Amino acid sequence: MKDKDINQMFLSIGIKNTKHRRDIIKILDASNKPLSVEEIYLLLKENNSSINLSTVYRTMEKLIEKNIIIQNNPFNDNIYRYQMCKDKHRHHIVCIKCSKIVEIEECPFKDFEDKIKKETGFDIENHKFEIYGYCNNCKKNKE
Ligand SMILES: [Zn+2]
Ligand SMILES: [Zn+2]
Structure with a gap:
């Protein structure tokens, strides 16, 4: 997803457009499998993001609440994973x-x-x- 599309999406659902939120959307959008919060956090760190883990959790909650991402049932390992809701x-x-x-x-x-x-x-x-x-x-x- 391009910045422009993400901005549009945030605008349409009425949530504030922050870099952290955009970064998380980009990671989930580019992934071909659901990711856990820890995996998302590590990928953000690899991209030199200054985000901390609790911000990732808070952001995820917000995105779930707004139906942008969905939580999958945990697989055998009891870890919750997330993926984009639409088109995915x-x-x-x-x-x-x-x-x-x-x-x-x-x-x-x-x-x-x-x-x-x-x-x-x-x-x-x-x-x-x-x-x-x-x-x-x-x-x-x-x-
Ligand atoms: Zn195996
Ligand atoms: Zn299906």
Whole structure:
């Protein structure tokens, strides 16, 4: 995401446009997998950001509250990870052993959502879905 688009997004939801917020959005937007707060913090540090961990937590809370990012269910390791909400609807397959995360291109729930919508009358906003198994590496070591 470009600065211009991020500025526009902040403007449209009415939150203050700060460098820290922009930096976090950029990191999540560029990532092809959900990231934990610690991972985001380390990436910010790599980019020479002066941000501290508690600011990252506070900023994340704000972005979740505004539905810009969503929190994923913790995988086997009990760590919460986050990803961009819009345009980044993805599912993941997670290795039970080494916590490796691979993105799944397709979302299998389109028709299912329509069905649920008809049945319940809900307007469906989002869903979460993850698959667990053993990655190629761990599969070999298992045998
Ligand atoms: Zn593995
Ligand atoms: Zn989906």
